[in-house]
Amino acid sequence: MDGTKLPEQRSRGFLGRIANLIQWTVFVFVAVFALLVATELRKASVPGAPVPLLYITVAVTTLVALTHLPPVFMRLPRKIGWAAYGAIVAVIILFGVYLDQMQPAWERTPEGAKEVGERAEADRHASAEQAKREEDARMRADMEETKKQLEDMHAKLERCFTTFGHRLPALEEPVKASLHNPDAFEHVETVLIVPDEQRNDVEMRFRAENGFGAIRTATVRAQLIADDCSVQNIGEPQID
Numbered sequence: 283m284d285g286t287k288l289p290e291q292r293s294r295g296f297l298g299r300i301a302n303l304i305q306w307t308v309f310v311f312v313a314v315f316a317l318l319v320a321t322e323l324r325k326a327s328v329p330g331a332p333v334p335l336l337y338i339t340v341a342v343t344t345l346v347a348l349t350h351l352p353p354v355f356m357r358l359p360r361k362i363g364w365a366a367y368g369a370i371v372a373v374i375i376l377f378g379v380y381l382d383q384m385q386p387a388w389e390r391t392p393e394g395a396k397e398v399g400e401r402a403e404a405d406r407h408a409s410a411e412q413a414k415r416e417e418d419a420r421m422r423a424d425m426e427e428t429k430k431q432l433e434d435m436h437a438k439l440e441r442c443f444t445t446f447g448h449r450l451p452a453l454e455e456p457v458k459a460s461l462h463n464p465d466a467f468e469h470v471e472t473v474l475i476v477p478d479e480q481r482n483d484v485e486m487r488f489r490a491e492n493g494f495g496a497i498r499t500a501t502v503r504a505q506l507i508a509d510d511c512s513v514q515n516i517g518e519p520q521i522d
Contacts, residue, residue, distance in 0.1 A: 302352055309350040316347040319377055330387035339380045343373045439474055442511035452513045453486055453504050466491035480515055481505050
């Protein structure tokens with residue numbers, strides 16, 4: 283018979299320790315809250331302060347905190363224990379009522395006005411920081427979108443070049459036709475460039491014969507149309 287009661291006793295002992303630990307946690311919370319309320323006593327001399335309500339709030343909060351001290355709480359009848367838990371909510375509400383009445387009087391004092399100003403400044407600073415973070419995030423998103431668009435456009439333009447030699451027939455043919463001696467045309471390279479003021483985005487370097495028979499290197503720019511790989515706005519070749 284003693285053997286069957288032992289596990290039950292151990293279980294009750296374990297649950298009791300858990301309940302005691304929980305109650306100590308509740309007490310610490312209420313005690314810290316009571317200390318916070320007690321710091322409001324420094325405002326008792328403020329003109330227009332709700333002094334009676336302040337003293338009542340401090341006294342009730344302190345009493346509730348002491349009620350939750352585990353050696354005291356564990357001796358309370360169950361119904362009173364539950365009421366003690368409910369009293370925590372009541373003192374929080376009471377403290378809120380006190381703050382609502384105290385705040386206007388406190389803000390009229392130099393110290394209170396300074397505190398309000400510092401809080402407003404902190405709020406403005408936090409708002410400015412938040413706005414800056416949002417703007418930075420928006421700019422990063424815009425940059426990523428622009429980068430993606432440029433990469434997509436670059437890929438479309440690259441499809442216009444020949445596989446071997448990276449040449450652009452739509453640009454070579456009209457340039458060759460404009461030369462003094464088209465047969466002397468020699469392609470050097472054709473590359474995509476950052477669009478200039480004329481929106482030219484492709485540049486071709488080549489060698490050709492001038493009017494005196496000398497072979498010179500020149501550069502010509504044009505605008506490449508990605509949709510049909512045509513070119514327009516072909517400029518005058520510039521001698522390197």
